[in-house]
Amino acid sequence: MNDVAALEFTRQSAQPLPAERRAELLAMPGFGDTYSDHMVTVRWSAEQGWHDASVGPLAAFSLHPATMALHYGQTIFEGLKAFWRPNGQRALFRPADHARRFNSSARRMAMPTLPEADFVAALEALLRADGDWVPRVRGHSFYLRPFMIAAETHLGNRPAEDYLFAVIGSPARPASSATPKPIRLWADTEHIRAAPGGTGAAKCGGNYGGSFIAQRQAAANDCDQVVWLDARERRYIEEAGGSNLFFVESSVHGPRLRTPPLSGTLLAGVTRDSILQLAGTLGYPVAEEPLTLDDWEQGCLEGRITETFACGTARAIVPVGQVVSAQGQWSVGDGTAGPVTSRLLEALLDTQYGLAPDDFGWMRLVDTDLEED
């Protein structure tokens, strides 16, 4: 991080959920259906810049019907996790990288940027207040959702002049068990997620709203997620729903990882970047090279592509077992998690849970308030 936190957060404690009820929720967290006691909010206006930073009880916003975010879609978000460490500390995974991506989304959407140090300070403020919400079981984690919306009340079709930044948190279900269940991907050749020059590289709300129709189609074809193809030719693989894709190519020289390059139409996943770095440590060569849907199918049929996995913050690494398209379907390998996928997943989780040295300086330790330890 190249800046110093400037915001001072006022703090108002929430009436915490009774410890027993919290324990019940932590024992069986879903994803995004349970929230911790507090939230962080910070306001921005053209005159005052960032101001009114606070940590307070989680509460509903009151929005005027002409709030610009509701009409023109200036909304961006991030998603990252905090993990319980063997020494009782909590640690955020690569928060500065999420700060940088948040700001690049903000620039694309003509929204104000938040200094990286303030973004990280906001995450830490929530984690300090809600440290008891970080589950203590490997695989479980605390998901933080920073986001920003255009908060000005106006119907002018232009960038807003007031914004609201907030962070909420939610305990999250196991990222993956030792052998995560392989997913089935639906190759959509009808819709596109992003086109060159568009917003595909930004984590902005509209990208998701525009993709749900294909997700529905995927579900109708008994698939878990969509694999998106490029807008121009509908041939090149881009990514899968909210995750990036990796292919394991095997030859007499051993396995090699291949992933589509950051062309501007896919989201630059922090998990993707982490895997590119971990692969080096584990001795797997990596290539950021385009791959067509046909080459993927041929590669699988001929045994050149032996594994494929999806990666993202929410589920870490998940193997892809089958691919389905309007033309037919095929299996990747024998349809189960392969050895390279499993090794990368273990290496990633070991780093996150503090069981392996943090060689890349990814973990940011945060001391939190705890009721009891």
Ligand SMILES: *Cc1c(COP(=O)(O)O)cnc(C)c1O
């Ligand atoms: C968030 C996201 C990813 C994964 O990014 P991570 O930083 O690894 O969580 C991939 N694709 C899309 C479309 C996303 O929104």
